[in-house]
Amino acid sequence: MTITRRSMLTLSVGAAIGVVAGVRSGPAAASAEDAMAKVMEFAGGSEPATGTITLDAPEIAENGNTVPISVSVESPMTDGDYVESVAIFADGNPSPEVITFNFTPMSGEASATTRMRLAKTQNVIAVAKTSTGQVFMDKKEVKVTIGGCGG
Amino acid sequence: MAAVKPRVKVPKSASAGEVITIKTLISHPMESGQRKDNDGNAIPRQIINKFTCEFNGQMVFSCDIDPAVSANPYLEFTAKVNEAGSFKFTWVDDDGSVYTDEKEIALK
Numbered sequence: 001m002t003i004t005r006r007s008m009l010t011l012s013v014g015a016a017i018g019v020v021a022g023v024r025s026g027p028a029a030a031s032a033e034d035a036m037a038k039v040m041e042f043a044g045g046s047e048p049a050t051g052t053i054t055l056d057a058p059e060i061a062e063n064g065n066t067v068p069i070s071v072s073v074e075s076p077m078t079d080g081d082y083v084e085s086v087a088i089f090a091d092g093n094p095s096p097e098v099i100t101f102n103f104t105p106m107s108g109e110a111s112a113t114t115r116m117r118l119a120k121t122q123n124v125i126a127v128a129k130t131s132t133g134q135v136f137m138d139k140k141e142v143k144v145t146i147g148g149c150g151g
Numbered sequence: 152m153a154a155v156k157p158r159v160k161v162p163k164s165a166s167a168g169e170v171i172t173i174k175t176l177i178s179h180p181m182e183s184g185q186r187k188d189n190d191g192n193a194i195p196r197q198i199i200n201k202f203t204c205e206f207n208g209q210m211v212f213s214c215d216i217d218p219a220v221s222a223n224p225y226l227e228f229t230a231k232v233n234e235a236g237s238f239k240f241t242w243v244d245d246d247g248s249v250y251t252d253e254k255e256i257a258l259k
Contacts, residue, residue: 108170108231
């Protein structure tokens with residue numbers, strides 16, 4: 001087979017696509033579905049409602065290694081009605097779980113702050129579960145300039 | 152590994168029933184298990200996977216930590232103070248080490 005200009009072009013385009021596809025499928029990132037599955041597992045079957053919970057995260061994070069996030073849930077925090085736990089998930093990290101805060105009525109308020117890693121631009125999801133069985137959810141997109149998963 | 156040093160900030164005193172803010176920081180690399188060394192071998196995961204805060208022996212706040220939490224994990228949370236006493240903070244490492252710190256609080 002003689003190599004014509006046309007066949008050469010087709011070959012190189014094919015090779016380029018192959019390289020791009022290879023890079024894309026490199027690190028195993030959690031998909032949005034994985035994250036939602038984890039959210040549902042945490043929620044224990046009940047559909048999460050919006051409101052009551054506030055997730056605070058920067059709109060743009062320059063450094064994905066330390067992204068400050070804080071979460072607070074409106075609750076009377078009495079023995080009969082308090083926020084049991086709040087879980088944070090990230091849908092574009094190698095694994096979606098970030099942290100789970102467990103509160104007690106002794107906590108006074110259901111609010112906490114920490115710093116997390118974000119591999120790329122993605123949604124951060126906070127889900128709260130109360131002692132009365134209610135589930136609340138909030139979601140924020142954080143744009144990441146430099147990813148924070150090393151490697 | 153460098154010495155792991157916990158640091159905790161708790162107000163010295165509070166009025167009864169007041170909700171105070173507690174800030175904690177601990178020096179720890181939080182190796183995620185995702186990184187590779189220069190030869191391409193995966194660096195094994197080593198993180199702090201649990202933190203608890205107790206007041207006079209009663210659980211106030213705890214959390215389960217995953218590798219997505221940054222190095223030198225910082226935590227800020229609240230606690231309701233009804234009496235004078237002491238807070239006990241515990242961090243649990245993947246390798247089984249336990250780091251603790253204690254802070255006293257008085258009533259105003």
